[in-house]
Amino acid sequence: MMRRRNYRGAASPYGRGRPGRHGRRDEMWIVPVRQGGDIFYVGDEFFRALWRYRAELAPVYWLIGAMLAGAWLHRIGANAWVLPVLAGLTGLVLLAFRPVALVTRYPLLNRWRVRLWGTGFILSISAWLTVATIIGPTAGRMELAAFLATCVFAVPWIWREDRRRLTKVRILRDRFPDTADAAGLTGAKMVSAVIDKWGWTARIKLRRGQHWTEAMNAIPKLESAMGARNGALRVESVADDAGSFTMRMVEVDPHAEPIEWVPRPGKRNQSITQPLTVGVFEDGSDISVPFLRKHVLIGGATDSGKSGLLNVILARLAECGDVAMWGIDLKEGMELAPWSRVLDRPVATNNETAEELLAAAVDELEKRANFLMASGRREWDPKISAPALFIIIDEYAELSKKCQRLADSIARRGRALCVNLIIATQRPTQKAMGEGSALRSQMNIRFCLRVNERPDVDLILGAGKLSAGWDTTMFDGPGKFLVHGPGLDTPRRGRAYRIKDGEVRVTAELHARHADTGPAGSPESGSQARSGVRGSSGSPSGVSGPEMALWAALQAAPDDGVTVADLRAATGQSVPSLYRRLNALRAADQATQISHGRWRSMRPFPADPSEPGGDPESHSE
Numbered sequence: 001m002m003r004r005r006n007y008r009g010a011a012s013p014y015g016r017g018r019p020g021r022h023g024r025r026d027e028m029w030i031v032p033v034r035q036g037g038d039i040f041y042v043g044d045e046f047f048r049a050l051w052r053y054r055a056e057l058a059p060v061y062w063l064i065g066a067m068l069a070g071a072w073l074h075r076i077g078a079n080a081w082v083l084p085v086l087a088g089l090t091g092l093v094l095l096a097f098r099p100v101a102l103v104t105r106y107p108l109l110n111r112w113r114v115r116l117w118g119t120g121f122i123l124s125i126s127a128w129l130t131v132a133t134i135i136g137p138t139a140g141r142m143e144l145a146a147f148l149a150t151c152v153f154a155v156p157w158i159w160r161e162d163r164r165r166l167t168k169v170r171i172l173r174d175r176f177p178d179t180a181d182a183a184g185l186t187g188a189k190m191v192s193a194v195i196d197k198w199g200w201t202a203r204i205k206l207r208r209g210q211h212w213t214e215a216m217n218a219i220p221k222l223e224s225a226m227g228a229r230n231g232a233l234r235v236e237s238v239a240d241d242a243g244s245f246t247m248r249m250v251e252v253d254p255h256a257e258p259i260e261w262v263p264r265p266g267k268r269n270q271s272i273t274q275p276l277t278v279g280v281f282e283d284g285s286d287i288s289v290p291f292l293r294k295h296v297l298i299g300g301a302t303d304s305g306k307s308g309l310l311n312v313i314l315a316r317l318a319e320c321g322d323v324a325m326w327g328i329d330l331k332e333g334m335e336l337a338p339w340s341r342v343l344d345r346p347v348a349t350n351n352e353t354a355e356e357l358l359a360a361a362v363d364e365l366e367k368r369a370n371f372l373m374a375s376g377r378r379e380w381d382p383k384i385s386a387p388a389l390f391i392i393i394d395e396y397a398e399l400s401k402k403c404q405r406l407a408d409s410i411a412r413r414g415r416a417l418c419v420n421l422i423i424a425t426q427r428p429t430q431k432a433m434g435e436g437s438a439l440r441s442q443m444n445i446r447f448c449l450r451v452n453e454r455p456d457v458d459l460i461l462g463a464g465k466l467s468a469g470w471d472t473t474m475f476d477g478p479g480k481f482l483v484h485g486p487g488l489d490t491p492r493r494g495r496a497y498r499i500k501d502g503e504v505r506v507t508a509e510l511h512a513r514h515a516d517t518g519p520a521g522s523p524e525s526g527s528q529a530r531s532g533v534r535g536s537s538g539s540p541s542g543v544s545g546p547e548m549a550l551w552a553a554l555q556a557a558p559d560d561g562v563t564v565a566d567l568r569a570a571t572g573q574s575v576p577s578l579y580r581r582l583n584a585l586r587a588a589d590q591a592t593q594i595s596h597g598r599w600r601s602m603r604p605f606p607a608d609p610s611e612p613g614g615d616p617e618s619h620s621e
């Protein structure tokens with residue numbers, strides 16, 4: 001078989017058409033030879049460095065560029081002063097109006113500080129060039145002026161956070177071959193790196209024939225080669241490539257100090273269908289927890305940070321447009337009071353109002369179950385018009401037996417229906433959770449903060465967790481926890497964000513669902529507590545939203561249908577939105593128009609739940 005020839009004419013046994021590697025036994029040594037002597041090599045490296053570090057060297061290039069441009073304009077003649085003036089004006093106009101293409105290419109222009117810097121830069125350089133055109137770039141003190149202006153603009157340019165990060169990435173990448181060599185991973189290359197607050201993460205490509213587990217074994221050597229502290233480095237495999245790995249260097253212990261709360265931008269534009277970030281793992285990565293259709297248990301000793309974590313979860317849920325929340329706080333409503341405008345029902349502060357609230361939740365759950373059965377579906381898909389309902393219970397052990405029975409019922413049946421519990425308690429013993437209750441086993445996400453007794457870990461996280469290495473008795477600061485749940489099955493130490501009282505107030509204000517009416521049981525909220533809930537979307541349709549109210553009204557409609565005016569009253573929706581939904585239901589063969597302006601459901605009797613049915617909500621709103 002003819003072998004393909006490489007570029008030097010040597011036959012490659014691998015037929016790749018490129019030079020073979022040094023040292024193959026059946027191959028002669030091929031040493032790449034540079035044309036020219038050492039001076040060319042040095043020159044080559046020098047120009048490469050000028051290009052590679054162009055961002056850092058930019059101030060020098062500006063200075064040289066300005067001097068050359070000034071000299072050229074001056075040679076053209078004094079009348080050319082109009083050119084730098086026009087160029088400067090164009091720059092200022094572009095900066096002021098920022099065309100989409102420009103901002104897409106340079107997103108930093110969205111920052112006012114960058115624009116301020118840009119305005120100053122354009123004004124200075126066009127003014128200097130105008131004068132240089134008329135009197136010459138070296139006349140008087142023109143060079144000094146250019147040098148000083150360059151220094152002034154270079155400081156923020158060099159100091160920019162992202163530029164410093166970029167420089168650090170480059171240094172890491174350039175040094176990595178030596179580091180890898182020292183750790184016995186000769187030939188490994190850093191392909192990319194990202195710097196963050198706590199350290200950096202890099203993707204490493206190993207030499208062919210090496211496996212990522214070799215990097216795992218080389219961790220102590222890598223730490224030593226990089227001069228890092230013990231335990232600072234983590235190595236993880238890359239799913240689709242056994243010869244690559246991800247290297248995470250934690251330079252600053254993220255848990256050494258409280259981690260400040262980071263709100264999400266925008267107003268209620270998050271969704272419960274996405275995991276919510278509640279804190280930071282010890283390696284600096286975000287703790288993203290999937291709350292959708294999950295019951296949550298938070299356990300820990302006094303002052304371990306349960307209420308703090310509960311506040312973070314509430315803040316994250318408040319940011320979701322497709323979530324409604326109710327609260328029970330038997331510490332006289334102290335913990336949940338700041339959230340009263342976010343909660344869709346007055347906070348229950350005693351066992352009587354808690355019982356009403358939980359009974360309403362069971363009622364809601366049954367309505368949802370009937371609705372899903374009638375529409376042939378099994379799971380509630382939360383959306384703004386049909387939100388997921390979370391019932392937050394601080395200090396569960398204080399609830400009466402009757403309340404606990406209702407909560408147990410919600411825990412058993414509420415998951416698929418998006419009626420979920422978030423419970424905080426110190427020790428979830430069988431007694432505290434209610435005798436004969438299966439509530440604990442229904443909790444799919446469990447946060448275990450510091451506990452005083454080792455067996456409490458098993459109580460909170462589940463039997464066998466302590467012996468499997470989940471131990472929180474040694475945790476020193478408040479807010480530190482281990483979390484167990486779907487996708488969270490290794491004991492990684494996490495710390496919740498610290499959300500201060502002021503931030504709670506700001507978040508609650510930003511995501512307020514209604515005007516404040518005080519806790520349940522207070523005179524001003526009495527009528528609401530009795531009548532049920534505040535409409536989660538301002539409609540009279542209750543927490544399930546207009547979608548379910550519409551469906552219920554269509555199902556209850558007589559044979560000659562229900563009028564659009566009645567549907568409006570039942571759902572609180574506008575006529576165009578109602579017609580949009582009605583047409584979608586009609587297209588799905590679930591509703592029919594009997595006569596002008598009169599509608600009813602096509603399926604007045606509950607369908608067989610095992611039968612795959614249409615989804616009345618699957619149409620765009």
Ligand SMILES: Nc1ncnc2c1ncn2[C@@H]1O[C@H](COP(=O)(O)OP(=O)(O)OP(=O)(O)O)[C@@H](O)[C@H]1O
Pocket residue numbers: 258259300301302303304305306307308309426478479480495496497498499
């Ligand atoms: N993530 C956190 N980071 C830093 N400090 C925190 C954090 N969470 C809570 N703290 C602080 O720890 C202290 C106790 O917190 P918290 O009240 O939440 O504990 P707790 O477990 O609810 O206590 P208790 O059982 O007495 O209600 C408070 O001073 C709070 O500011």
